[in-house]
Amino acid sequence: MARVKVAINGYGTIGKRVADAIKLQPDMELVGVAKTSPNYEAFTAIKKGYKLFVPKENTSKFEKAGLQISGNIEDMINEADIIIDTTPNGVGASYKPLYQKFEKKAIFQGGEKADVAEVSFSALCNYDEALNKNYIRVVSCNTTGILRTLCTINNKVSKIEKVRVTIVRRASDPKEVKKGPINSIVPDPASVPSHHAKDVLTVIKGIDIVSMAVVAPTTLMHLHLMNITLKNNVKREDVLTALKDTERIVLINSSRTGIGSTAEIVEVSRDLGRYRYDIPEVAIFEDSIYTQNNELFLMYGVHQESIVVPENIDAIRAAMNISSKDESIKITNETLGLMKGYLI
Amino acid sequence: MARVKVAINGYGTIGKRVADAIKLQPDMELVGVAKTSPNYEAFTAIKKGYKLFVPKENTSKFEKAGLQISGNIEDMINEADIIIDTTPNGVGASYKPLYQKFEKKAIFQGGEKADVAEVSFSALCNYDEALNKNYIRVVSCNTTGILRTLCTINNKVSKIEKVRVTIVRRASDPKEVKKGPINSIVPDPASVPSHHAKDVLTVIKGIDIVSMAVVAPTTLMHLHLMNITLKNNVKREDVLTALKDTERIVLINSSRTGIGSTAEIVEVSRDLGRYRYDIPEVAIFEDSIYTQNNELFLMYGVHQESIVVPENIDAIRAAMNISSKDESIKITNETLGLMKGYLI
The missing domain is CATH 3.30.360.10 (Dihydrodipicolinate Reductase; domain 2)
Incomplete structure (x- = not known):
C-alpha cells in the first residue's frame, strides 16, 4: 500500500513535533514543512533534511538567510494527500479554502473553532467518528x-x-x-x-x-x-x-x-x-x-x-481510513515510545 | 590496556551526567554510582543498569523502595581506580579521608575549596598541570x-x-x-x-x-x-x-x-x-x-x-596519565558530541 503523503503547514511547537513523528510512521511519508519566517526552526528543519516550503512573498527572506527552499506552500499542498495545519491559533481556518481548492484533507488544531472541521477528535474517545472525514480538528492540549x-x-x-x-x-x-x-x-x-x-x-x-x-x-x-x-x-x-x-x-x-x-x-x-x-x-x-x-x-x-502529537498521527489514519482505532493507536504508541503504567 | 575503573560518589545533577559520559568512553568503565536517598534519580540509575551503592545506614530505605543495591560506598571505592566526587558543595572534602584510606585518586567539583585538591582544572587551560595528580578539582560551571x-x-x-x-x-x-x-x-x-x-x-x-x-x-x-x-x-x-x-x-x-x-x-x-x-x-x-x-x-x-562534564572526563585521563591533552579532548568531544563553530 502506498504511504500517506503528509504535509505540515506551520513549523512551530506542534508542527515540528508532528513532522518528526511522521518520519517514524511506517505508513506515512513527509512531503515537507511550510514556514513563514526564517528563524532557527527553519534551520533545524533543513538540518533534519525536511523540505522547506514558504509563502511566495517570503522567498527572498529565506534565501537571504541561506536557507534552501523547495517551493511555495501551494506546491507542498499539491504534493500531499493530507495537510496537518499547525499554523497559529485562528490562522488555520484562513487556510481551509486553499486545502479545499486542492481537494486535500486537513487536520486542524484546537486553536481553531470547532466548526472548521467535521469532527473534533480525541483518539481514545471518538476515533471511529473521524473515519473518512475530510476535515478533523484535534482538540487542544x-x-x-x-x-x-x-x-x-x-x-x-x-x-x-x-x-x-x-x-x-x-x-x-x-x-x-x-x-x-x-x-x-x-x-x-x-x-x-x-x-x-x-x-x-x-x-x-x-x-x-x-x-x-x-x-x-x-x-x-x-x-x-x-x-x-x-x-x-x-x-x-x-x-x-x-x-x-x-x-x-x-x-x-x-x-x-x-x-x-x-x-x-x-x-x-x-x-x-x-x-x-x-x-x-x-x-x-x-x-x-x-x-x-x-x-x-x-x-x-x-x-x-x-x-496532541499522537492524536494528530491517529487523526491522519482515521481521515484516510487506513487503520482501525486499535491498530492506529498501537502503531503510534510503538513508534513514538508512548508508555502506560508507571513513568519510573 | 585495561580500562580505568571509575566510581561516581553522588548521583545528582552532575553525577548522573558524568556517569552517562563514562559509559561512552572507550577507555573507561563505570563501577557504579553512590547515592544517599532513594529518589527518582536512584530509580533511573537502576533502569540504566548502573550499580547502586549506598551508605550502610541507608540500606533499608533503599530496599523498602524496591531498589536493588550492590553494596555500600566503601565497596564501590574499593573496586575503583578513581572516584568522581559529585557530592553536594562542601561534602566532598569530608569524603577525602575515605578516598585516601583506600589509596584512590579522586576528582572533586568546584563547590569544594581549592585546597581539597593538588590542582584546580580546566582542560583547555591547564591539562598538563593535572597529569598524574591524585586529587584534582574541576572548577565550577x-x-x-x-x-x-x-x-x-x-x-x-x-x-x-x-x-x-x-x-x-x-x-x-x-x-x-x-x-x-x-x-x-x-x-x-x-x-x-x-x-x-x-x-x-x-x-x-x-x-x-x-x-x-x-x-x-x-x-x-x-x-x-x-x-x-x-x-x-x-x-x-x-x-x-x-x-x-x-x-x-x-x-x-x-x-x-x-x-x-x-x-x-x-x-x-x-x-x-x-x-x-x-x-x-x-x-x-x-x-x-x-x-x-x-x-x-x-x-x-x-x-x-x-x-563541567567534559572537564571531569578529561580530568580522569590527566590523573591516570593515559592521554595527552589533545588526545583526551578529542576523545571526549567525539564521544559526547561536543561541537565547535555555529550551533545552527
Whole structure:
C-alpha cells in the first residue's frame, strides 16, 4: 500500500513535533514543512533534511538567510494527500479554502473553532467518528488531557455524571521570551465556565462539565485538578487499575519516587533521554487519586508541547481510513515510545 | 590496556551526567554510582543498569523502595581506580579521608575549596598541570565558562591584561522546586569581587580580574557579560576566527537565526535531540562580540548542569596519565558530541 503523503503547514511547537513523528510512521511519508519566517526552526528543519516550503512573498527572506527552499506552500499542498495545519491559533481556518481548492484533507488544531472541521477528535474517545472525514480538528492540549482521563474513567470504571475541573495553565512555552505572566496568577478567563468545558462537549456529548482556568508563571506543563461525580460508588483500587492499564496515561508515585512536581516529571523525562523531554502521556499523580462514595478526585500534568502529537498521527489514519482505532493507536504508541503504567 | 575503573560518589545533577559520559568512553568503565536517598534519580540509575551503592545506614530505605543495591560506598571505592566526587558543595572534602584510606585518586567539583585538591582544572587551560595528580578539582560551571573563554583569547588572540566580568546566574536548576529567587534580582554576594575571580586565579595565575555576580529568576543557563582589556589592539574578525575554531565553544548568530536568549538556545538543543538538552559548550552570542582599541566585549551562556562534564572526563585521563591533552579532548568531544563553530 502506498504511504500517506503528509504535509505540515506551520513549523512551530506542534508542527515540528508532528513532522518528526511522521518520519517514524511506517505508513506515512513527509512531503515537507511550510514556514513563514526564517528563524532557527527553519534551520533545524533543513538540518533534519525536511523540505522547506514558504509563502511566495517570503522567498527572498529565506534565501537571504541561506536557507534552501523547495517551493511555495501551494506546491507542498499539491504534493500531499493530507495537510496537518499547525499554523497559529485562528490562522488555520484562513487556510481551509486553499486545502479545499486542492481537494486535500486537513487536520486542524484546537486553536481553531470547532466548526472548521467535521469532527473534533480525541483518539481514545471518538476515533471511529473521524473515519473518512475530510476535515478533523484535534482538540487542544488541555482538552486532550481532560478527554483521555474522562473517557478512560467512563469506559472502564463507571459512567460519569458530572465533572468539575480546575486548570492551572502554564504561562508560555519554554521557547517564548515575550509572553507572561511571570509574576501573577491570572484567571483565564475570570468568567466561568472556561472554554475547555465547551471544548470537551464537542467530543463527549451531553455531560455536565464546568471548568475554571487560571494561568501560573511556569513553562513546563499544565496541571489539572479534577473532581468527577460518577453514577456509581467507586473504589480507589478500581480507578488505579483502570488508569494503570490505559495507553497514553502514566502514573507518578510521589511518595515512592519523590517526583512531586511538574519540574521533576520533566527531569525524569530528561534522564530517560526522551526527545525534547516530551511527555505526550497524561501524567497522573497517583497519590492524588482519592475516592469518596461516588466522587473521584485526581491531579495530573499535561505537557502542552507534545500531548496532541499522537492524536494528530491517529487523526491522519482515521481521515484516510487506513487503520482501525486499535491498530492506529498501537502503531503510534510503538513508534513514538508512548508508555502506560508507571513513568519510573 | 585495561580500562580505568571509575566510581561516581553522588548521583545528582552532575553525577548522573558524568556517569552517562563514562559509559561512552572507550577507555573507561563505570563501577557504579553512590547515592544517599532513594529518589527518582536512584530509580533511573537502576533502569540504566548502573550499580547502586549506598551508605550502610541507608540500606533499608533503599530496599523498602524496591531498589536493588550492590553494596555500600566503601565497596564501590574499593573496586575503583578513581572516584568522581559529585557530592553536594562542601561534602566532598569530608569524603577525602575515605578516598585516601583506600589509596584512590579522586576528582572533586568546584563547590569544594581549592585546597581539597593538588590542582584546580580546566582542560583547555591547564591539562598538563593535572597529569598524574591524585586529587584534582574541576572548577565550577561559571569558572569553567570564564576560563574556556579567557584561555582561548589569551592563547589565540592577544595576551590578557585585565578582565571585568558580570555574571547573571540562574536561580536554581530545573529540577529544584524549593529554591529561589523567583521574583527578585539578588546581588550574589553584594560585596565585590565575587568568588569567581578568585576561582579563576586558581587556574590562570596572576591576571587582573574582578567579577560581580547577581542571581536572576530563571533555571536554564547562566549568562556572562565580559569586558577584557588586551595587551594589543584587536580586530573583531580575529576574535571571531579564534572563537569559531575552538572546541567546546559554539557561536549563536542572533540576527541570522533569531536565537536571542538562553531559552531559545535550549529550544534549539531540544530540537537537535541533545540528551537532556545539555549544552556543555560555552554558547557565545556572536552579535555581542565588540572590540574597541584593545578592549573586547562579549556575552555568552553557560549551561550550569552540563558544562563541567567534559572537564571531569578529561580530568580522569590527566590523573591516570593515559592521554595527552589533545588526545583526551578529542576523545571526549567525539564521544559526547561536543561541537565547535555555529550551533545552527
